[in-house]
Amino acid sequence: MIRGLVIREAESKDHLAIAKLVEAAFGRPAEARLVEKLREDGDMVLELVATNAGELVGHIAFSRLDIAVEPDHFDALALAPMAVAPDRQGSGVGKSLLENAHHMLEERGERLCVVLGDPAYYGRFGYTHDRASKFESDYQGPALQALAWGEAPQKGRLTHPGAFSEL
Numbered sequence: 184m185i186r187g188l189v190i191r192e193a194e195s196k197d198h199l200a201i202a203k204l205v206e207a208a209f210g211r212p213a214e215a216r217l218v219e220k221l222r223e224d225g226d227m228v229l230e231l232v233a234t235n236a237g238e239l240v241g242h243i244a245f246s247r248l249d250i251a252v253e254p255d256h257f258d259a260l261a262l263a264p265m266a267v268a269p270d271r272q273g274s275g276v277g278k279s280l281l282e283n284a285h286h287m288l289e290e291r292g293e294r295l296c297v298v299l300g301d302p303a304y305y306g307r308f309g310y311t312h313d314r315a316s317k318f319e320s321d322y323q324g325p326a327l328q329a330l331a332w333g334e335a336p337q338k339g340r341l342t343h344p345g346a347f348s349e350l
């Protein structure tokens with residue numbers, strides 16, 4: 184754990200600072216808009232922030248992703264976006280956010296999370312393309328990775344929250 188770093192659930196008073204942080208990390212506004220749209224649409228499941236001396240230095244979001252496994256549906260998660268303040272990147276903030284989030288999600292009974300991102304980064308936290316390779320998805324490809332903590336489908340049609348289609 185990094186000294187002075189606090190990981191907690193995001194509150195509405197954080198929303199403006201989160202938008203600024205996410206935009207700064209990605210260098211464009213699209214991902215900050217994604218966060219807002221996920222909230223508006225009621226698709227957000229968990230948002231954590233990392234603060235240091237009261238300053239927001241990181242943010243991570245998990246939203247509801249549907250897996251259609253005929254005739255049923257499975258409630259999985261999509262991890263996106265994840266952002267660390269540019270001057271704090273590479274110091275373990277992202278790792279703390281991810282590890283805390285995984286722990287909380289597992290405690291809440293969540294079982295599977297999907298991410299679209301750099302395998303060199305997410306692979307460090309257990310995400311693999313192999314676990315996601317049999318899913319049908321508009322985003323199928325090497326960047327589509329999954330991590331399961333419990334029993335969860337291996338196959339099925341993934342439907343990301345609608346906000347992703349606006350990215």
Ligand SMILES: CC(C)(COP(=O)(O)OP(=O)(O)OC[C@H]1O[C@@H](n2cnc3c(N)ncnc32)[C@H](O)[C@@H]1OP(=O)(O)O)[C@@H](O)C(=O)NCCC(=O)NCCS
Binds near residue numbers: 274276303304
């Ligand atoms: C990607 C991001 C969230 C990672 O957060 P971070 O706080 O910089 O990452 P951490 O310091 O926790 O890194 C954890 C480990 O991964 C490594 N790492 C960091 N970025 C990496 C990358 N792109 N590829 C591979 N490894 C990476 C770190 O060296 C560290 O390794 P260590 O544990 O051996 O020291 C952050 O860099 C960021 O906000 N980037 C811009 C926005 C973005 O691209 N978000 C992700 C979109 S999918």
